[in-house]
Amino acid sequence: MMNEFIKAGYTVVGTENNENKLLSFLKENYPNVIRDTEINLEELKTVLGLPIDEKVNGYGLNFVGRNFARAKYAQKTKKELKLNTTLSKDIDTTENLVLKGDNLDSLKILKNHYSGKIKCIYIDPPYNTDKDEFVYPDKFDKEEAEVLGLANLSESDFARMDFSFKTKKSHNGWLAFMYPRLLLARDLLSKDGVIFISIDDNEQANLKLLCDDVFGEENFVANIIWQRAYAPVNMNKYFSVSHDYIVCISKNINDYKLIKLPRTEKQNKDYKNIDNDPRGPWKSGNPSVGPAVEKNIYEIILPSGRKVFPPKGRSWLYTKDKYEELIKDNRIYFGKDGNSIWAPKLFLSEVSDGVTPMTLWDYQQVGHSQDATKELKSLFDDNDLFDYPKPLTLIKRLVSLVASGNDIVLDFFAGSGTTGHAVMQLNAEDGGNRKFILCQIDEPIKQDKPAYKFCIDNNLPPVISSITIERLKRAGEKITKDIEAENSKTDLFEEHKKQLPDIGYKVFDSVEAPKLKVDDNGQIQFPENDTDALSRIYNMIFTIGLDEPTQVPEEVIKDSIYKIGNHYYITNSEKITSDDYTSALKNGKVFIDGWTASLNGTLQNYKEDVKIVF
Numbered sequence: 001m002m003n004e005f006i007k008a009g010y011t012v013v014g015t016e017n018n019e020n021k022l023l024s025f026l027k028e029n030y031p032n033v034i035r036d037t038e039i040n041l042e043e044l045k046t047v048l049g050l051p052i053d054e055k056v057n058g059y060g061l062n063f064v065g066r067n068f069a070r071a072k073y074a075q076k077t078k079k080e081l082k083l084n085t086t087l088s089k090d091i092d093t094t095e096n097l098v099l100k101g102d103n104l105d106s107l108k109i110l111k112n113h114y115s116g117k118i119k120c121i122y123i124d125p126p127y128n129t130d131k132d133e134f135v136y137p138d139k140f141d142k143e144e145a146e147v148l149g150l151a152n153l154s155e156s157d158f159a160r161m162d163f164s165f166k167t168k169k170s171h172n173g174w175l176a177f178m179y180p181r182l183l184l185a186r187d188l189l190s191k192d193g194v195i196f197i198s199i200d201d202n203e204q205a206n207l208k209l210l211c212d213d214v215f216g217e218e219n220f221v222a223n224i225i226w227q228r229a230y231a232p233v234n235m236n237k238y239f240s241v242s243h244d245y246i247v248c249i250s251k252n253i254n255d256y257k258l259i260k261l262p263r264t265e266k267q268n269k270d271y272k273n274i275d276n277d278p279r280g281p282w283k284s285g286n287p288s289v290g291p292a293v294e295k296n297i298y299e300i301i302l303p304s305g306r307k308v309f310p311p312k313g314r315s316w317l318y319t320k321d322k323y324e325e326l327i328k329d330n331r332i333y334f335g336k337d338g339n340s341i342w343a344p345k346l347f348l349s350e351v352s353d354g355v356t357p358m359t360l361w362d363y364q365q366v367g368h369s370q371d372a373t374k375e376l377k378s379l380f381d382d383n384d385l386f387d388y389p390k391p392l393t394l395i396k397r398l399v400s401l402v403a404s405g406n407d408i409v410l411d412f413f414a415g416s417g418t419t420g421h422a423v424m425q426l427n428a429e430d431g432g433n434r435k436f437i438l439c440q441i442d443e444p445i446k447q448d449k450p451a452y453k454f455c456i457d458n459n460l461p462p463v464i465s466s467i468t469i470e471r472l473k474r475a476g477e478k479i480t481k482d483i484e485a486e487n488s489k490t491d492l493f494e495e496h497k498k499q500l501p502d503i504g505y506k507v508f509d510s511v512e513a514p515k516l517k518v519d520d521n522g523q524i525q526f527p528e529n530d531t532d533a534l535s536r537i538y539n540m541i542f543t544i545g546l547d548e549p550t551q552v553p554e555e556v557i558k559d560s561i562y563k564i565g566n567h568y569y570i571t572n573s574e575k576i577t578s579d580d581y582t583s584a585l586k587n588g589k590v591f592i593d594g595w596t597a598s599l600n601g602t603l604q605n606y607k608e609d610v611k612i613v614f
């Protein structure tokens, strides 16, 4: 169908011959193809969809199914999005998104508009433990391998992949699952963006190597250790593991700017102003440092007349000139008696604007697993609806290190929706306008789980995404209630009242994109399409990528023409007249939904000016 339009002289979005800057394109989009100014032919073949071998090659992380997984990244998605008006909240105003469905598809759909636009990604993927019973879930069979260009796959190679992909707790399967998703995550991150990935010992080492491959080793920032348990499990045979890891990687280490943690009252407590210094509270620092440096070893005469030298093996903090300069500026303290050792005055007003985070995060700072479970239960009338959510404080801290202002935060393993809750809560606290995008598959909930009963009782489909969305709804209501209570305090000035953050979200379902049908006579038929017009329009917006998909397109002609700015999106083009075309074209750019267009209609007259979208 697409080819029919191209043959007939139309421009089809996504097939235009872009400028031929092949090298920069490859570097930008397929960084694996060019490494150290060398071309990696295997990678290039995968990208181009040429036959490839599943062979071990060179240094780096290798696993069964690597090339297959790489090809999955490049494969076009067969899904599209359908607006779910029932589950959405504040649909006309919100700038948050929840995409139901497999994140491999959702990330590909997001790429058109959000490439290079996401500031912070947090993910908490399956850890591949005995408990989570992870099995490679993506489509894999001989036909798919062929479609993806693995034509030379021998029987034994196929058998090896098949075994790896169908076994529980297979490292190969887990890596092949994560690889294309991390490549997509990298594409979405902004130049100064950061991804945080929760993991435990089952896959931490593999994940680190995979991330080195995907993001470049130099972009690794830190491996945070989060204390998730506060008491030992004494029946454990060996150690009672009490921590998880959160791997932190920047898109580009040179562009990454960490937002420091706010100083706590405890940290400020040591600063006093015992001499009424006009510069405010200060605390005394250590006057000496080790190891000894010759030029900083000299005699200092204290006001009492006592002469002092630095302790053995150490030297003074400053050169003699600097020390004298600081004395003149009243930045050196000699104790009340003028006979104590001297000390530099460190002013609170001059310490940096925040605290550099350490890599060890204990539960007292950010909560532990049971805190997280309690938090979630408190939103759901004490019902325990999700296993192992992350604590809100933990995710709030991660997000706050990277995202501020209008930044977008993405979580494509959303689970109970903690990341969305954290974003709304942070905005409520600091007046920010961060937006979230959550992806969550419609994973069925087992019938024996309380969450199953909860869904049935509340008329929701018994799938995890129902819990994600319900959590967002309840969290938003709680945030609103708390702010309203705060604002209603009578002694509050109007300007000190808090703004309500965006607590809405547009929900999209992932559905099969239309497929071509060929009738018995070999004629191409229009696919039957039961998607509503507005969803078709949103699909075009997502596919073209020019406009922000959270905007609400303005209706020009019901069920047919919608616009954002001067972009006209047209579905069911059969229904519109020459006048409609002329007026849209006069005012802006026109995009036509190829799935609802015909080559024989009025459209023919405008083929030079419109773009077709599939």
Ligand SMILES: C[S@@+](CC[C@H](N)C(=O)[O-])C[C@H]1O[C@@H](n2cnc3c(N)ncnc32)[C@H](O)[C@@H]1O
Residues within 6 Å of the ligand: 101, 102, 103, 104, 124, 125, 126, 386, 388, 389, 390, 391, 412, 413, 414, 415, 416, 417, 418, 419, 439, 440, 441, 443, 464
């Ligand atoms: C460990 S949980 C995340 C928990 C979350 N951090 C929280 O605090 O609630 C991982 C989630 O990813 C979801 N998931 C697994 N595979 C997925 C996929 N291919 N696409 C989208 N979601 C997926 C699972 O259903 C599960 O809810």
